Amino acid sequence: MSKGLGTIHQNKTGLYKHREWRGFRDTMFDYYRWLVTWKDMIKMILKAPISIVKGLFRYRWMASYLTTPAFVDRHVEGLRGPQLRMAHLHYNMIVKHATGVIATSFMADEKSNPNNKLSKKIVCLDELIPLEVMAGFPNLIGIPVQTMPIFLVSMVDQQSVPPYLDSVENYGVPADVCPLPSAEAGVAIEDDYPKLGTCMVVCNMPCDGSVMTSSFQDRRFKLPTHVYNVPLRYNGEDVQEYAVNEVKAMIKFIEEQTGETFNWDTFLAALNTYNKQLEFEQQKWDVNKTNYPQLTGASFWLYRLYYYHLSGGFDKRFLEVDKKVNKIMLDSYAKKNPVSKVVRHRAVVWSCPANYYTSFPVWLENCWGINVVMDMETMISMVKFDTTSHEGALGTLAKSYQRTTMRKHTKGGYKNVVDELWRVCEEFKADMVIMYDQISCKGMDGLVGTFEDQFRERKIKFVWVQQDLMDSRTISRRDMREQVNKYMTSVLQEKPVDESLVDFDDTEAW
Amino acid sequence: MKDLKHLIYFENLLQEANNDLVQQATKDGKLALGYTCYHMPEVLLNLDNCFSVRLRAPRTGSMDIATYYLSNFLCGYTKALLERAIEGGYNFLSAFLGGETCSEMNRCMEHFEILKLIPNDKFFVSFFDMPFKTDEHCLDSYMQQIKMKVLDKLHDVYGVDTSSDAIRKAVELHNEVCKIISEIGEYRKEENPRITGYEFHILCLISYCCPKYLVIDKLRETLEELKTRVPDAKKNYRAKVVVVGSEMDDPDFTKYIEESGALVVADRFCFGSFPGREEIVINDGEDPLRAVCRHYLKTSQCPRFMEQAKVDNRKAFVAQLAKDYHAEGVIYEQIKFCEFWGYERALASHIITNEYGIPSVSIDRNYTANGTGQLRTRVQAFVESLEIKRIHKAKEAKNK
Numbered sequence: 001m002s003k004g005l006g007t008i009h010q011n012k013t014g015l016y017k018h019r020e021w022r023g024f025r026d027t028m029f030d031y032y033r034w035l036v037t038w039k040d041m042i043k044m045i046l047k048a049p050i051s052i053v054k055g056l057f058r059y060r061w062m063a064s065y066l067t068t069p070a071f072v073d074r075h076v077e078g079l080r081g082p083q084l085r086m087a088h089l090h091y092n093m094i095v096k097h098a099t100g101v102i103a104t105s106f107m108a109d110e111k112s113n114p115n116n117k118l119s120k121k122i123v124c125l126d127e128l129i130p131l132e133v134m135a136g137f138p139n140l141i142g143i144p145v146q147t148m149p150i151f152l153v154s155m156v157d158q159q160s161v162p163p164y165l166d167s168v169e170n171y172g173v174p175a176d177v178c179p180l181p182s183a184e185a186g187v188a189i190e191d192d193y194p195k196l197g198t199c200m201v202v203c204n205m206p207c208d209g210s211v212m213t214s215s216f217q218d219r220r221f222k223l224p225t226h227v228y229n230v231p232l233r234y235n236g237e238d239v240q241e242y243a244v245n246e247v248k249a250m251i252k253f254i255e256e257q258t259g260e261t262f263n264w265d266t267f268l269a270a271l272n273t274y275n276k277q278l279e280f281e282q283q284k285w286d287v288n289k290t291n292y293p294q295l296t297g298a299s300f301w302l303y304r305l306y307y308y309h310l311s312g313g314f315d316k317r318f319l320e321v322d323k324k325v326n327k328i329m330l331d332s333y334a335k336k337n338p339v340s341k342v343v344r345h346r347a348v349v350w351s352c353p354a355n356y357y358t359s360f361p362v363w364l365e366n367c368w369g370i371n372v373v374m375d376m377e378t379m380i381s382m383v384k385f386d387t388t389s390h391e392g393a394l395g396t397l398a399k400s401y402q403r404t405t406m407r408k409h410t411k412g413g414y415k416n417v418v419d420e421l422w423r424v425c426e427e428f429k430a431d432m433v434i435m436y437d438q439i440s441c442k443g444m445d446g447l448v449g450t451f452e453d454q455f456r457e458r459k460i461k462f463v464w465v466q467q468d469l470m471d472s473r474t475i476s477r478r479d480m481r482e483q484v485n486k487y488m489t490s491v492l493q494e495k496p497v498d499e500s501l502v503d504f505d506d507t508e509a510w
Numbered sequence: 511m512k513d514l515k516h517l518i519y520f521e522n523l524l525q526e527a528n529n530d531l532v533q534q535a536t537k538d539g540k541l542a543l544g545y546t547c548y549h550m551p552e553v554l555l556n557l558d559n560c561f562s563v564r565l566r567a568p569r570t571g572s573m574d575i576a577t578y579y580l581s582n583f584l585c586g587y588t589k590a591l592l593e594r595a596i597e598g599g600y601n602f603l604s605a606f607l608g609g610e611t612c613s614e615m616n617r618c619m620e621h622f623e624i625l626k627l628i629p630n631d632k633f634f635v636s637f638f639d640m641p642f643k644t645d646e647h648c649l650d651s652y653m654q655q656i657k658m659k660v661l662d663k664l665h666d667v668y669g670v671d672t673s674s675d676a677i678r679k680a681v682e683l684h685n686e687v688c689k690i691i692s693e694i695g696e697y698r699k700e701e702n703p704r705i706t707g708y709e710f711h712i713l714c715l716i717s718y719c720c721p722k723y724l725v726i727d728k729l730r731e732t733l734e735e736l737k738t739r740v741p742d743a744k745k746n747y748r749a750k751v752v753v754v755g756s757e758m759d760d761p762d763f764t765k766y767i768e769e770s771g772a773l774v775v776a777d778r779f780c781f782g783s784f785p786g787r788e789e790i791v792i793n794d795g796e797d798p799l800r801a802v803c804r805h806y807l808k809t810s811q812c813p814r815f816m817e818q819a820k821v822d823n824r825k826a827f828v829a830q831l832a833k834d835y836h837a838e839g840v841i842y843e844q845i846k847f848c849e850f851w852g853y854e855r856a857l858a859s860h861i862i863t864n865e866y867g868i869p870s871v872s873i874d875r876n877y878t879a880n881g882t883g884q885l886r887t888r889v890q891a892f893v894e895s896l897e898i899k900r901i902h903k904a905k906e907a908k909n910k
Contacts, residue, residue: 172856172872176583177849185853204642204816208613211642211814212853215821227816229648232610233639238658242641242651249645411610413637414620439583442849446588446617449579450624 005078005366006500014509016073026080033088037069037095044099048107055106059192061149064157065102067510068095071156074359075298078366082332083339086295086325090303093321097310102148104141109194123254124197124221126214127151128205128404129228131312132385132397133247135270136262137254144309145200145221146184149193151355154183155302157510158356158472164190165471168216178440179470180355181213188213188220197221199257201250203228206407207443226253232411234402243398244391264390270313271385271393277307278384280322287333288373289428293346294329296339296371298361301353301378305405308380342497344369345461346429350376350421351436351444352406354467357477364434367481367501368488374428379420380408410443417443418450425460432461434484438469463487477506511742514709515735516728520716524761527566527594527719528602535561535721541604541668546591546615546757548780549640550608551806553684553790554660554799556722558671563603564718564781566759567594570878579621580614585847586877587757588618595627603628604668607660609640611814612850636663643817644807653803661799677798681790687722690729691787697736698775699835704741707753707774711761714783747773749896752831754778754858755843756851762879767841770889775835778811778828779843785809813854825858829866838896840870841889845877869896 008017019034021027045052056062072091079087108118118141123134127144134142154161161179164186169175171189173182187193200223202214218225228250231239251262281304287294311318347370349361364370381403386392402408409417425433435451438444455462465483468474485502488494496502523529536542543555544565555562567590576593594600606628610616616637622628623635638655641648661672670676691714697705713732716725748771753764757780764774778784788809792801811824828840842859844851859872871892875885 172859174844174846174852174856174874176847177852202816208814208849209853211816212850214816215853215857218818218821225818227643229642229816231639231651233637233655236639238654239639239651242639242647242654245647245651249647410613413610414617414624442584442847443613443617445581445583446579446614446620448581450621452578 004500005498006502006504009504009506012505012508014074014506015070019073020077022080022084026084030076030084030088033092034069034073036092037072040092040095040099041065041068044103047103051106051109051112052103054112055102055109055194058112059149059194060163060190061153061160061187061192062102064153064160064510067157070510075302075362077359077362078340079297082294082328082337083297086328087297087299089321089325089328090299093318094303094306096317097306097315098148098152101143101310105143105148105194105196108196111195119196120198122197123258124200124223126201126203126205126210126228127309128210128407129201129203130309130401130404131314132267132270132274132400133250135312135314136251136264136267137258137260138263138266138314139260140254140258142312143197145193145197145217146187147310149187150183151180154355154470155358158477159508159510161356161470162473164192176440178207178209178438178442179468181207181209183470185213185216188217191220193217193220195221197223199223199254200225201228201253202226203230205230205404207410207441224257226250230402230407234399234412235416240395240398243402244394247394247398247401266314268387268393271387271397272313273316273319274311274313275384275387277311277313277319277322278382280319280326282382283326284329285374285378287329290333292333292336293339293371293373294332294337296361296373297365298359300372301349301375302358304378304380309405339371340365340369342369343371344494344497345432346371346373347432347434348372348374348421348425348428348430349434349436350417352438352441352469353377353436354438354472354480355470356472357467357480360465360477360480363481363501364484367496367498368484368494369497370432370434370484372434373430374424376409376417377405379424380405410441414447414450418447418454422454422458430460432463435462435464437464437466439466439474440468461492472507477509478503511704511739514732514739516732517709517712519728520712523720524566524712524715525568527563527568527599529720531720531724532563532602535724536602540721541670542602543664544600544603544606545608546587546619547608547611548786548810548812549611549806550660551656551802552718553680553802554656554677555607556680556684557661557664557676560604560664560668560670561721561723562718564759565591565600565606566715566719567591567599567877568760570594579625580617583847584614584617585757585845587759587845588614590877592618592621595622596625600627601629603633604630605633605664606635608636609638609655611640611812612848614847614849632667634663634667636660641807642814644815644820649800649804649807652807653800656803657799674798677802678792681792681798681802683722683726685789687717687726687729688787688789690726690733691717691783692789694733694736695783695787700741701836702741702745703773703775704736704739706746707768707777708761708765710783711764711774711777714777714787715759715761715781717787718781747771749773749839749893750775750835750837751839751841751892752776752778752828752835752837753782753841753843754828755841755855756780756845756848758782758843758845760877760879763843763875763882763885766879766882766886767889770886771893772839772841772889775837776831778831784827784831785811813850824854825861825866828858828862829868832868838869838900839892840868841892842870842872844872844874846874869899
């Protein structure tokens with residue numbers, strides 16, 4: 001692990017004074033991957049230069065994507081050897097796919113390209129609906145409408161969201177609601193969603209705020225809209241018939257609106273591909289349970305989150321990446337390579353992470369030797385699709401959709417998040433829990449006392465880290481770090497692995 | 511106006527969740543079933559030897575322990591209930607039933623279970639899955655959930671008769687109460703109403719919080735009394751308003767609004783009468799359980815319903831209330847930290863003002879009506895703005 005990682009950044013902006021020196025081989029590799037990120041971004045622009053440039057000037061959030069190389073840099077800080085290679089493979093796949101979605105969105109945007117044909121092929125989906133269902137419509141394109149304008153960009157640039165939050169709060173929505181759906185409503189108020197698509201499917205996931213933000217967005221999209229309802233008490237078999245009926249109703253709606261017929265062959269093929277992805281995922285989990293975990297930090301959960309929602313099983317590039325990553329991982333595991341130079345604590349990260357500080361686990365590792373072996377966002381659905389029958393496929397699809405990001409744990413009863421945490425700690429041999437206190441998440445706020453009671457009984461090192469999901473003005477990255485610093489120095493009385501990372505100001509950074 | 515004969519009696523009953531009538535009913539061997547949300551069909555908690563109590567925490571003070579468990583960021587209603595439960599204020603309950611309709615109340619209910627708050631071995635908390643729209647298959651699911659998580663459990667644990675005949679019988683009593691409250695409510699349409707919003711709020715709350723069979727006679731008597739009640743010749747208000755929003759079980763809010771010059775003529779909030787006091791219709795040959803579930807699914811005005819027709823209808827419904835009850839304005843209120851109403855209040859007040867042309871004011875508030883200076887100021891200013899609009903309208907009409 002490098003000493004003095006905190007010294008390579010400029011104060012406040014976090015811009016590099018110089019790139020990190022990782023030894024000749026790793027530095028060259030890292031620089032090469034940095035060039036690859038730029039290559040993929042330029043490729044996107046060349047796909048439709050006029051539309052992309054129009055989008056850049058039309059949509060406030062688009063400018064933030066120009067900082068993507070810095071986003072990748074933040075997330076690979078301190079990594080070496082196999083870990084560096086695996087992380088870059090993950091991030092590059094995210095960049096490749098996201099640039100494709102942005103390019104498609106701008107080419108289909110009726111604001112800049114009125115009456116274009118591409119728009120008619122697009123089905124807008126709420127970002128929480130994973131894309132597998134669209135595999136049954138190979139002639140259509142499913143676009144998760146909020147992902148690019150707000151969700152992903154909030155991870156790329158912490159400054160991108162506040163203007164939308166200001167907008168929605170000026171409109172009258174209280175500041176205490178969860179800032180994710182609130183910011184989505186803000187984008188609608190600012191008319192900053194590309195106008196595209198032939199119809200829209202909204203859903204009740206993950207939480208109460210997401211339910212309510214739909215009514216703001218509907219007013220802007222003005223598309224024929226279907227509400228896809230996912231049961232909340234999802235553990236019981238008693239809601240599964242209803243869940244399957246809801247999937248069927250969604251498919252029927254898309255068929256009616258687009259004139260397309262659901263193609264079972266392409267659908268089942270995509271589910272089979274996704275099942276293979278799940279096998280690779282399980283391998284990662286299994287390795288992280290051992291004394292030689294190989295994937296810690298941030299790329300593990302960010303990639304998982306991304307492919308679960310956006311690969312849909314039909315984009316086979318993800319599977320290729322999985323193959324490469326898992327090969328590197330297993331080789332490294334066979335050699336019993338430590339995941340980082342200093343591993344002091346095996347931590348589980350629980351609750352929703354701060355989008356404006358997705359690289360927080362990287363800092364934990366570099367500064368304090370806290371390696372995140374598992375987290376809540378990674379532990380979303382592991383339901384394997386049954387591809388032996390149509391009903392079986394829909395049944396398992398419905399089950400998987402009931403266990404999406406943020407929702408699997410925050411809905412369906414406290415046991416899904418409280419008891420589950422203790423189970424995960426045991427399974428992954430964690431001695432520490434980094435517990436995000438996302439102050440606006442009502443589902444998690446309602447369990448703070450119970451967590452307090454139960455972790456004391458279990459004698460687990462439990463570090464509360466307050467954050468506000470999308471709004472770095474409420475609790476800054478620095479404030480988040482300070483909470484860990486205090487715990488590590490006051491309670492555990494440990495010395496940092498890298499002193500230069502303990503306290504620095506990055507309030508103006510992307 | 512002459513005071514209503516039973517008003518003070520009713521006011522006193524509302525000072526405690528475990529009031530005299532609740533105590534009397536439990537002494538009679540009845541089972542007290544707690545609930546908090548419209549989506550738990552009230553009528554089904556009045557089957558056989560059961561009676562429903564819509565839970566309140568009147569005279570709430572400190573909520574420190576509940577805040578430890580639920581944090582600062584959950585709504586006051588959920589915290590007040592939990593605090594009261596920890597204090598032993600709901601020990602009379604035999605069960606607490608509800609759906610995972612909002613995260614906050616769900617967490618509150620779960621703590622009854624986690625902390626084992628009710629000293630009764632048979633006590634249970636039941637959670638059902640509540641759909642977000644009203645399609646037929648959603649109704650099927652809702653009905654199945656209610657049967658499985660409420661009726662079957664009551665039958666299995668307490669041997670409650672949950673047959674169709676029992677449901678029909680409960681619907682009869684329920685409808686009678688609803689009819690009385692609705693008839694009383696009709697007087698609010700009068701040009702100079704013979705009942706105030708505060709009085710109506712009290713009567714409505716009584717119908718939710720007391721065993722119906724013990725309170726129905728006095729409600730009936732109040733209705734008779736109102737038939738001949740003469741309002742004051744001089745109006746005691748400056749403008750009529752509809753109050754719309756989240757859970758509001760403290761009648762003092764209505765009192766303070768009325769003291770500020772606005773007469774509340776319609777109440778579209780949880781614990782109010784729109785919806786809540788409409789009669790349930792069971793068609794010939796229809797399964798009464800299905801009829802009940804359909805009634806609650808269709809009449810609900812909760813903002814958690816997502817389908818466009820329901821979303822639009824919520825605003826149209828309020829506009830219609832304003833028209834029917836001759837209200838000049840709408841007060842949108844929201845209990846602080848309510849996620850659903852936080853959004854709905856902002857958007858609906860915008861729509862009702864700009865698209866329906868009905869003036870509105872949007873306020874947030876605490877669970878209890880303590881520290882209401884802000885509320886009074888907002889309402890007073892709103893009433894003044896309504897009066898100014900009235901003057902301008904009259905001038906415009908004159909100039910034409």
